[in-house]
Amino acid sequence: MDRALARTWLTTAVEEARTGLAEGGIPIGAALYGADGTLLGRGHNRRVQDGDPSLHAETAAFRAAGRQRSYRGTTMVTTLSPCWYCSGLVRQFGISRVLIGEDVTFRGGHDWLAEHGVKIVLLDDEECIGLMRDFIAGNPDLWNEDIGVN
């Protein structure tokens, strides 16, 4: 995809991540864009804020988009490589593309998605890396809880 558009869409997810951080939460953000470029939904991780472990950023954005008849042509934008839960979401609902801010601090299931026909656009965004690196260093237990490491 066009790099300038990718950067613009990633900005939406980064804004969500920063909102989550400001709320005392885990700084991961996501946004779901339609085939025509319309923003369908956006959200961020809400484990801390809502005490809800199911609201990873991608699920929050998917939920905010409401019921859709089809996800063909949609793009899930996320600041961080999607975990298995969020990768499964993308595969099950036929989301066509995933735009990822970084996979340096955590590497989820995006190779598996690529094997199953999902287009992956991986940036190496320093802002996304910095957000997670700082958060993990300061909150290792919370981070491990969020990814089921124990």
Add this chain to the structure above:
Amino acid sequence: MDRALARTWLTTAVEEARTGLAEGGIPIGAALYGADGTLLGRGHNRRVQDGDPSLHAETAAFRAAGRQRSYRGTTMVTTLSPCWYCSGLVRQFGISRVLIGEDVTFRGGHDWLAEHGVKIVLLDDEECIGLMRDFIAGNPDLWNEDIGVN
């Protein structure tokens, strides 16, 4: 696992599925049991009721259980074979076992989970099969929407 216990736990998920059906929703229910047999959370598909596509039954039960430090030893009980989204949930959070009512009307990712060390207990429950068979026959579009088929 003990078959009598499996039947008892499945009953919880079936009750959830029937509650969902009575609400006009998709009749899939789930429950998360702790390593010591405590019921941690239960829920059912809420796509229709809440207009929320993220609340598959397994995610609803996981959400209802709130934040947990570890899922080691837990069992996800579900009336229907878990889709990729819910299979990803099980894998990411290290849920140890999945007890499934049936995989006749829909077959999700439970073989993949077994390959990755999750213990699978598959029943061939006629009540679960009947609930889904009737629902799918009467609501094919809604069912396809719920599993991303379009």
